[in-house]
Amino acid sequence: VTHRSKLCGFIIDCRTDDLGAAAEFWGRALGMETRALPAEEGEKYVRLVDRNSELHIEVQKVDHPSRVHLDIEADDIEAEVRRLESLGARRIVQQHSHTWVVMEAPTGQRFCVVRKSSTGFDSGANEWR
Amino acid sequence: VTHRSKLCGFIIDCRTDDLGAAAEFWGRALGMETRALPAEEGEKYVRLVDRNSELHIEVQKVDHPSRVHLDIEADDIEAEVRRLESLGARRIVQQHSHTWVVMEAPTGQRFCVVRKSSTGFDSGANEWR
Numbered sequence: 001v002t003h004r005s006k007l008c009g010f011i012i013d014c015r016t017d018d019l020g021a022a023a024e025f026w027g028r029a030l031g032m033e034t035r036a037l038p039a040e041e042g043e044k045y046v047r048l049v050d051r052n053s054e055l056h057i058e059v060q061k062v063d064h065p066s067r068v069h070l071d072i073e074a075d076d077i078e079a080e081v082r083r084l085e086s087l088g089a090r091r092i093v094q095q096h097s098h099t100w101v102v103m104e105a106p107t108g109q110r111f112c113v114v115r116k117s118s119t120g121f122d123s124g125a126n127e128w129r
Numbered sequence: 130v131t132h133r134s135k136l137c138g139f140i141i142d143c144r145t146d147d148l149g150a151a152a153e154f155w156g157r158a159l160g161m162e163t164r165a166l167p168a169e170e171g172e173k174y175v176r177l178v179d180r181n182s183e184l185h186i187e188v189q190k191v192d193h194p195s196r197v198h199l200d201i202e203a204d205d206i207e208a209e210v211r212r213l214e215s216l217g218a219r220r221i222v223q224q225h226s227h228t229w230v231v232m233e234a235p236t237g238q239r240f241c242v243v244r245k246s247s248t249g250f251d252s253g254a255n256e257w258r
Contacts, residue, residue: 006181007159010139010197014236022236028216029234030136030201031255052135052253053182066237068139068197072159087157105158107143107151108195124181126160 003076004125005083008118009056010070012048019046019061026059034059054120069109073116075125077101080113083128132205133254134212137247138185141177144195148175152188161186183249198238202245204254206230209242212257 014022023046027034035047048057056071074080081091081101088106095101100114116125143151152175156163164176177186185200203209210220210230217235224230229243245254 005160007161007179010199012236012238014238016236025216025218025235029213029218029240030199031134032136050136052249053184055182055184066234068199068238070139070159070197084158087154089154089158105195106154107141107145109141109143109197111158120181 001127001129003074003079003083004116004121004127005072005074005080005113006118006121006125008054008071008073008114008116008121009058010068011112012057012059013062013064013067013069014059015062015064015066017061019044019059022046022061023048023059030057032057054118056118067110070111072111072113073118073121073125074113075116075121077113077115079128084113130256130258132203132208132212133245133250133256134201134203134209134242135247135250135254137200137202137243137245137250138187139197139199140241141186141188142191142193142196142198143188144191144193146190148173148188148190151175151190152177155188159186163188183247185247196239199240201240201242202247202250202254203242204245204250206242206244208257213242 016022023034032048046059089103093102145151152163161177173190175188218232222231
């Protein structure tokens, strides 16, 4: 096994000046509680808590057009990015501290590879060889 | 209680002539098995099976730009659409047989309201009054 990965959730990217209003809409639309995040993180992200699943869901304030993007968590980000490149995805943005990488699918959607964080990672992740 | 609803999953909309290649990429990227659907449905949709959750995930062949859209399932589609309109969403497309409605969030993302279908609906859905 070289590394492991799985879908961990999605981020609702909103081009807005009012993160609070965006999070309130999505929280009420999906019937999920909103949870403020501390300090700098809280200026860009609000967590939505899904009591039906382990999904990690956040509303994010962004400058690009609004969209929904999927997050894949991995125990080795670089190995996962290379695996996805071999399937045809492209590396778009790499954060300086290498805690996430933005990629683009051959079909055009942006998505992220992030560090493993879900409690179900060990039992649920796919093993890649 | 007027009706109930919950997030049921998401659809990976792909602007492509090759639904099979799109589904193969996403299935391998997310580590999920692909499942062909019968007849007409199979010309536009491939199911991805997430063994970690009850999420309903499909890859869809579309003519509009590629994106990911969320699906909300409801036991009364019209009541759910009206609830979402009261939160600021707009009705965009209504299928003739009323089995789904495309909406747009105030933050710009398209999403769908569909008929309840998940096995966890009764225990997991939000109740609206």
